[in-house]
Amino acid sequence: MKRRHLISLLGGTAAAWPLRALAQAPTRTYRVGLLSGGAPIGEKSPLGGSLVRGLARYGYALGRNLVFEPRGAETHIDRLPQLVADLVASKVDVIVTSGYPSALAAKQGPLPVVSYAAGDPVATGLVTSLARPGGNITGISDVSAEVTPKRLDLLKQFAPGLRRVAMLWNADDLGMTLRYRASEEGAKKLGISVVPLGVREPNDFEQAFDTMKGDMPDGILMVTDSLTILNRKRVFDFAAEHRLPAIYEFAFLARDGGLMSYGPDEDESLGRVAGLVDRILKGTKPADLPFEQPTRFQFVLNLKTAKSSGFDVPASLVVRADEVIE
Secondary structure (H helix, E strand, O other): OEOOOOHHHOOHHHHHHHHHHHHOOOOOOEEEEEEEOOOOOOOOOHHHHHHHHHHHOOOOOEOOOEEEEEEEOOOOHHHHHHHHHHHHHOOOOEEEEEOHHHHHHHHOOOOOEEEEOOOOOOOOOOOOOOOOOOOOEEEEOOOHHHHHHHHHHHHHHHOOOOOEEEEEEEOOOHHHHHHHHHHHHHHHHOOOEEEEEEEOOOOHHHHHHHHHHHOOOOEEEEOOOHHHHHOHHHHHHHHHHOOOOEEEOOHHHHHOOOOEEEEEOHHHHHHHHHHHHHHHHOOOOHHHOOOEOOOOEEEEEEHHHHHHOOOOOOHHHHHHOOEEEO
16 A cells, blocks of 8 residues: 555656657667676666666666666675676676665776765765765765654654664675764664664674674664665564564565665655766766755555564554555
8 A cells, every 4th residue: 555656647747758758768778787785686676676767767778778787796795896897898888886885896997887875975985075076976875864863763653662772784884884873873862772783794693683682672773785685584583573663774675574664765766866877878977966865755664564573553653654565
């Protein structure tokens, strides 16, 4: 059940838009590299699917005038430079990256780069300024400092007794470490103490779970990167087994079995990534394209997960949700 969805598509102007996009479709075939620190980004994955839909707005279609070249390091970050070299050899026109390590590796290469989910690009040193990124990279910036209080507020509404929240993040990923720190600062301002659980490899999750068992928190917030995505089911299962309310940063995690999520609307953000890709393919340099920030956010609530975990969901949260999974 979805709420407040597709409203922008109503009306004659929006109805005419697909015809205009087709009329302006590029005549040559473009090659877009997709670089991830985790699994390769498939066209039907949450990120890949949103990007396909976003590029369609500009007249690009897989199999007609668009080819994806996906590469994934499968959490072996040391492989990223070679994957960038592979993409250069494949003669892609632009690289879209997911995560900070991928963005950093692609930045070292000669190709234009559009980054997504890489954290705060200024704080990590990817660029010196959002308005004037310079170099060969642009993309969508992070807004964790602004969004984390909302996530924790939703978690507290779900569990009014929330006093301590465990935060899981990849401690080897600078972008996610900074996102964790922003989240930690937001929690402190709300009077919520944080149990920091940095992980660096899959085996570290068991240690994190043992730490929580020793002094159980009141809830969990998982910072999203390739490592935590790879191990998301383990986090879902632990939270369900111990009846811990957990909130995630992206809607696809709630749709995949997480209790709830609050974060940037993936279609909106990837649509803007697509817009940056389109401008680069038409000749604009990344240095002249300011980093953008998400403007639309989604609260997704998985009632199926809540029911199986034995939670009573406040009716006020059901009403507020943009999407409810039943």
